Amino acid sequence: MTVVPVVLSITAGICLFAGGIHLLFGLSRRPRDWVHITFAVASLAIAGNTLAVLAIHTADSVDAYVAAFKYGFGPAALGAQLGVLWFVAFYTGVRPRRFLLALSLWFTGIVVLQLVLPYGILFAGVSGLREIALPWGEQFVVGETMTHPWRWAVDLYLLCHFAFLLYATYRQYRRGDRGRATLLAVAILLFFLTSMYDGLVDTGVVNTIYIGELGYLGFVIAMSVRLNRENIQTETELGRYRTKLEAMVDERTHELQQVNEQLESEVGERRLAEETLHQRVEELAVLGRVTQLLATVTDLPLALEQVGEAIVHLFDARYTYIIMPSAEDPQ
Template structure:
C-alpha cells in the first residue's frame, strides 16, 4: 500500500500552492513582509514533506541517513521561518530575542550537517519495518540516540515559549481574534511536534505527524491572512475614495468662494470704481450728486469689507464657532446691506451660548436665505430677528420681494431643500411661507428640549 506517500504528496501540493499564492500577494505591496515570511515557511513545509516521503521510502542505511539529515535540516529552517513570521505577524519588537532563537536552530543545523549520522542518531545498526494499524509498512531505524539531540529539545522548547508569549502580547494589544486563531494553530503544531520527539526517543512506535501540523498551520493562517488582506484592501479603497471626495469637496468649496467673490466683492468693487471715476467729473457742476455718491461709496466699501470678513471666516471654520450666533448674523447682514438698494434690519435678543452644530445650522440657513433673496426676490428690505431664551431659539427672516408659489418651485433649485435638511439634522422646525407679490418669510425654531432628549439617549 502507498497511502502515506499519496497523502503526504497531497499535503505537499497544498503547502506549495499556499506558499506561491502568498508570494504572489507580495507583489501587491500590501503587508508584503508578512506575506513573504508566511509564503517562505509554506515552501519550506513543502520541501520538508517531500523529504519525509524520501525517508519512508529509504531501502538502505545510507539513504535513510541522508533523508533523515535532510528532514532535520529542513525542520530547523522551518523553525527559523516560523519564528520570523510570528515576529512580524504579532509585531514582536525585541529583534535580539528573535536572533537568539534563530541561533539555537542554526546550532542544531550545523551539528546535523557535521555529524555523519545527523543530530538524531549516533549510529544506525540497521533498518527495519513498522506495520501501521491500517496495514501499511514504513521504514524505521534501529539506532542509538545522539546526546547532542538535547540541543534540538532546547531549541524547540525555547521557540514554543516564545510563540505563545508573542500570542499573549498580541492578545493584550487588542488583537484578540488574531491571537486566538494563531494560538490554536500553534497548539496543533506543538502537539504533533512533541509526538514526533517521542517517536525519536523510542517512546512511541508510529509514523511522524509533524507534516500534519505544518499543513494545519498553513491552512488556518492562510485563511486568516487572506481575510485580513481583504479587509485591508477594502480599507485602502475607502481611504482612496474618501481622499477623492475630500479633493472634490475642496474643489467645490474653492469654486463656491470664487463665485461668492465674483458675485459680491468683485461686483461691489467694480461699482465702487465706476462711481469713484465719475465723481470728479461732476464735482463742480453737481456737488449734491457728489455728496450722494460719497455716501454710496462709503456704504459699498463697508459692504465689501463685510463680505471679505465673511469669506475669510469661511476659510477658517474655527472663526464660525468661536463667535456668538448674533455676532455672526450681524456680520452677514452688514455685508449684504452694502449691496445696491437692499436695506437689512437685524434684531438680536438673548444671544445665549449654543453648541457648534446648532450655531452652524442657523448661520448656514441665514446665509442661504440671504443669497436667495439677493438672487431671486427683487426685494428692497429684509428683516432678520433672532430671539433666544432658556427654552428655545427662534430665527425669522422676511423680505418684501416678489415672492413665489411654494407648490411650483422649479427643478434644480435645491436651496430650500438644503435648508430643510440642515434644520432636520439638529431637530429644528423649518417653516417657509411665500406668495406671489407678497414677499417671503422663513421661520426656524429650535427647542433646548431636543438637546436634553438626545443626551438621555
C-alpha cells in the first residue's frame, strides 16, 4: 500500500487549491485583501513543504536526503512560517510592525544558513538513513543525524513565532471576536503540536515519519472554510446593501421627477401670469393714452382715427368701428 504518498499528495493538492483560490480573491479586491493574500502564500508554501517531506522520506541516498532537506524543505518552510505569521497578524488585526519584521528577518537568516551550511542548520551531519516500517507495511527513511550547534536559533524562533500567534489570538478573543479567535487557536495549537513532534523526529527521540503536514493541513482547511464563510456573509451583506441602495435611488429618482414636474408646472403658470400681467399693463397704457388724447382733442375725426388705431393694436384686430350717438337718438 502507498497510503503516505497518497495522503501527502492529497494534502499538497488541497493546499495548492486553497492557495490559488485565496490568492485570486485577495488580488482581485480593491484595496488588496492581505488576509487572503498572506493565507494564500502560506498555503502554497505548505504544499511545497509537503512535497519536500515526501521527497525526504522516499530518498534513496544520503545526498538525495540532504538535497531535499536543504533545497526543498528549507525555502518552503520560509514561505510557510512567514505566510502563517503575517496571516495571523492581518487576520487578528495585531500587527506590531517592527516585531514582525524582526521575526521575518530572523527566519530568513535561518533559511539562508540552511542553504549555505553543508547539511543545513538543523544537522551537523547525516551519517546514513534508517528505515521506518509503518504498521500497515509501508517503509520510509529518516536520516541518522547529528544536531547542529546552531539549532537553538531555530527552536528559539519557533517559540517566539508561536508565542506571537497565541498572543494575537488572545487579543482577538478579548476584543469580543471569540468565534474566529477560538477556531484560530485550535488550528495554531494543532500546528504547534505537530511541529514539536517533528522536532523529536529530527533528534531521534521518536522513530516515525514527520506528521507536521497533518497539522498544516488542519490549519489550511479550518481557516480556508472560515474565510470562505466570511466571504459568503460579506457578499450577502453587500448584495443586501446594494438592493437597498438601488431601492433608495429609485425612490429618490421618482421624487425628483415629481418635483421637476411640479416645478415645470409652476414655471408655466408663472410665465402665463407674467404674460397676462404684461398684456394688462399694455391695455392700461393704451387706455391712458386714449384718455389723454380725448381730453385734449381739437380735431374729433383725427382723434377718433388715432383711438381706433390704438384699439386695433391693443386687441390685435383688423379694424375698429366707433359709433357716436347723435342728439336725435333716444336716451
